Amino acid sequence: MEILQTEDVSDFFEQAESLLVEKEACNNLGLGILNRVMESGSTQDQAPPYLGMVKEAGKLVYVFLQTPPHNLILPDIGTSRAEILSLIARHLYHQGIQLPGVVGPVKAVQQFAAKWEQLTGEKAEVEMKQLIYRLDEVHLVEKGSGHLIPADEKDEALIKAWLIGFGKEAKVSMDDVRAGEMAKDFIGSRSVYLWVVDGRPVSMANQSRKTKNGVTINAVYTPDVYKRNGYATALVAALSQKLLDDGNLFCSLYTDQTNPTSNGIYQRIGYHVVGESVMYSFR
Template sequence: MDFMDAFVHSSLESFDAATLARLAADPVRNTVALTSLDRLRRLPGEHPPTLITFHDGGQVVGSLVRTPPWPFQAADLPLEAVELAVRTAAEIDPDAPGVTGPRERSEAFATATGEKYTESIATRLYRLEELVEPAVEGTGRLATEDDVELLGAWRAEFLAEAVPEAPDEQTTEAVRSSLRLGNGHAVWEVDGTVAWAVASLPQSGMTRIGPVYTPPEHRRHGYGAAVSAMVTRWALERGATDVVLFADLVNPVSNSIYQRIGYRPVEDWAEFLWKR
């Protein structure tokens, strides 16, 4: 039995008015929505987002967001609203490829659709407790437009390795747009560039690190940890009070690296894609 109503927003301005303060009150859990919506405000996409809020007694009690071509984001979806969310989403956005978010919420949404689905990504969300900068050979610097071609190629390699089912994108343009939006891109150098990490501009005091990429031939030297720490410092210096990142649960090396430089687990997330 539904106890709430769903409202579909026709504009980001309307959705912001209803939810921005709510999302900002828990910026760690709502990290993906905060960063993706900020990008849309400053760099509108080709396809409009799907923006739904859930109301109980006139109060906003949750939301569901999708920024095409990505899946629905269920971090702010109350479990009590899952059935209503699934029905509403099917009516207004039947082409959505899946759902992502904290495991309990995303899995409940995926199950309620009745779709056949596969778990495409299992990650752990970490939050910085206290930064521990490692002593690693080499030096770091902030990336510039001169690095775009290399980093675009590295982004393609990262996606192929870590997120093989991600939507196709022009990776070089994605890096260039990220730089122009003011996100922090750091590279580590030892006789050339050996690692790369990105930090988003702080949103409601929250910055998310990622991607972090070290080409296979340069791994196991600490370069990923060093460049991650550098870009974390960049975020802290720009006022971030919550610095977060996701680590793939099938990669124990990355999970241990992040914990060594001061990150602590918050919760597990999962992404489910429909088998159509």
């Protein structure tokens, strides 16, 4: 086996796409990042993406990617084997690549993390266990009062504040600067939506990564004062239906595996589990 590296995103995508779309919803993170970079010509980061391909007898059997300084992404690919993950870990280590963590399907991440610990002496710690959901058709959901609207410039301060709240709730890094940048980006791309009741925004969600046939929803958040009114359910159902009506064949999203409330909400809407993901940090 050999590992090849390229900075040509289009070439990487052309070679990797057939492997990644076999489990398109599960690989929405990697596919979405690649699509974004090809469309914008930028990773929104300082360094170019690290794009790796594992070939065996000249045939592509696995790929991996990182947009520094973020986590290494290990896709969900059927050809994944322990020796491939070990080879990737050794390759990155000998190249002096710094990794804050790794994210991907549970078995692949565990195999990589074990080898990385052995090579570096760092400690791999579980940051989050997630379920990956896919929706092909929205179940009928009683939406009650309220309606879906796209957020605009006047909502920027609200989106920023709610992103900070989302970060705390989801236990993801979200300081004031990052929340402000994300709010501006979401509104500028017209991707963030609000559920509005009696003229008052009560919940938000964002249309995120686009793949060949699907789109991902993220940053679903309802402030405590508006919880337990079904607003998030109504919002995600309405946004999911809109995205299907726009021509997407499916919607996908991640949930915290340990949160029964959010998992119950998405299942009622029509989302079903298609995979599991785990995120490790290296300390």
